[in-house]
Amino acid sequence: xxxxxxxxxxxxxxxxxxxxxxxxxxxxxxxxxxxxxxxxxxxxxxxxxxxxxxxxxxxxxxxxxxxxxxxxxxxxxxxxxxxxxxxxxxxxxxxxxxxxxxxxxxxxxxxxxxxxxxxxxxxxxxxxxxxxxxxxxxxxxxxxxxxxxxxxxxxxxxxxxxxxxxxxxxxxxxxxxxxxxxxxxxxxxxxxxxxxxxxxxxxxxxxxxxxxxxxxxxxxxxxxxxxxxxxxxxxxxxxxxxxxxxxxxxxxxxxxxxxxxxxxxxxxxxxxxxxxxxxxxxxxxxxxxxxxxxxxxxxxxxxxxxxxxxxxxxxxxxxxxxxxxxxxxxxxxxxxxxxxxxxxxxxxxxxxxxxxxxxxxxxxxxxxxxxx
Ligand code: PMP
Numbered sequence: 001x002x003x004x005x006x007x008x009x010x011x012x013x014x015x016x017x018x019x020x021x022x023x024x025x026x027x028x029x030x031x032x033x034x035x036x037x038x039x040x041x042x043x044x045x046x047x048x049x050x051x052x053x054x055x056x057x058x059x060x061x062x063x064x065x066x067x068x069x070x071x072x073x074x075x076x077x078x079x080x081x082x083x084x085x086x087x088x089x090x091x092x093x094x095x096x097x098x099x100x101x102x103x104x105x106x107x108x109x110x111x112x113x114x115x116x117x118x119x120x121x122x123x124x125x126x127x128x129x130x131x132x133x134x135x136x137x138x139x140x141x142x143x144x145x146x147x148x149x150x151x152x153x154x155x156x157x158x159x160x161x162x163x164x165x166x167x168x169x170x171x172x173x174x175x176x177x178x179x180x181x182x183x184x185x186x187x188x189x190x191x192x193x194x195x196x197x198x199x200x201x202x203x204x205x206x207x208x209x210x211x212x213x214x215x216x217x218x219x220x221x222x223x224x225x226x227x228x229x230x231x232x233x234x235x236x237x238x239x240x241x242x243x244x245x246x247x248x249x250x251x252x253x254x255x256x257x258x259x260x261x262x263x264x265x266x267x268x269x270x271x272x273x274x275x276x277x278x279x280x281x282x283x284x285x286x287x288x289x290x291x292x293x294x295x296x297x298x299x300x301x302x303x304x305x306x307x308x309x310x311x312x313x314x315x316x317x318x319x320x321x322x323x324x325x326x327x328x329x330x331x332x333x334x335x336x337x338x339x340x341x342x343x344x345x346x347x348x349x350x351x352x353x354x355x356x357x358x359x360x361x362x363x364x365x366x367x368x369x370x371x372x
Contacts (some may be wrong), residue, residue, distance in 0.1 A: 005195060014127075022336070028353050029317045031209070031354045032354065033242075049272050064090065069088065070281045073281075079219040089250045090277075091264065092199070092269065094237070098162075098233065100233065102128075104259040107159075109191075110159075111134055113152065114136070117138065117142070119164050123163050131160075134152070134330040135151040136149060143178065146177075153224040158189070159201060160204060164206040165220065167321070168209070170313045170315075174220075180223065186201040189201045205220035212318045214316050234250070239287065239288075245280065246273065247269075247273060305320065312322055319355060324350055325350075328349055332344045338366075
């Protein structure tokens with residue numbers, strides 16, 4: 001029998017997204033935290049998972065208020081800004097949080113806007129929600145020109161604006177004035193939906209790497225109370241060293257949380273995920289010391305690359321975009337042959353390396369010396 005599947009045109013020639021998962025000694029390609037959980041945290045995770053498993057025959061707490069309260073407490077400590085548990089939402093990675101946001105606010109006939117080079121998943125979220133994807137440019141130094149962004153926003157009337165800060169793959173954080181400029185431009189720039197008042201564009205500030213920002217770099221959390229059309233997303237995948245857990249979250253107005261609650265699948269966060277996330281959050285003191293060490297290692301590695309005559313984009317994250325190479329693929333390949341996996345991503349000529357342990361960073365530098 002010959003049949004043809006009714007594949008949607010949007011997906012017909014698409015391949016699944018994903019960086020190569022190769023088994024090599026030094027993996028510095030997906031911006032993970034290089035340190036596995038310590039013995040104390042492991043014991044607490046095991047106990048928390050066991051307790052959760054005692055009730056595994058039951059569906060989990062659909063609204064996960066205990067976890068949301070813990071996340072609110074953590075955010076208050078990290079950013080100095082207190083929000084209520086009802087202003088927090090979480091899902092399986094900030095990837096899923098972002099999908100919830102676009103399902104609730106974007107969609108057919110609506111536009112999602114970002115500024116490239118930026119996180120390569122954004123166009124996929126737009127595609128998967130059948131939204132129109134528009135991308136504006138960043139400057140040569142990877143910052144956003146607010147005047148030109150304002151014009152694009154006015155012209156395109158986006159339902160959602162996605163801003164990664166620090167940006168992936170460049171490491172660039174938005175300054176407070178850039179963010180305020182875009183938020184102000186977005187107050188009444190949303191889609192025409194027939195409402196009595198002109199809708200805003202929802203401005204999503206993706207702070208997946210915020211904990212690694214340099215001293216003095218602001219968090220968008222500081223502007224949350226002032227701008228109800230802003231959402232801040234975060235994740236436990238990076239600073240918390242829990243990429244395998246799959247726990248991302250957002251802070252926003254209660255109205256935004258109500259809207260995403262409509263589109264979530266019932267019980268989307270497993271009881272085990274909720275319990276393990278809470279155990280990891282309770283261990284934040286040692287994890288935050290680790291983040292401080294990674295920041296120091298990042299600045300040292302950036303300095304070393306510059307000493308070697310390379311360009312390095314100033315980074316507020318746990319990775320560096322460096323270059324430029326006439327044949328970046330050859331450099332990437334030569335590193336891989338020496339057991340070091342980094343990422344071939346970003347504008348032509350640049351490569352991205354995640355910050356690893358001191359040993360991994362040293363191995364990277366040796367391999368790079370040989371590769372060049
Ligand atoms: N946002 C940015 C900018 C990222 O780089 C990543 C991970 N690479 C994510 C979001 C998603 O992270 P997760 O789903 O693990 O929370």
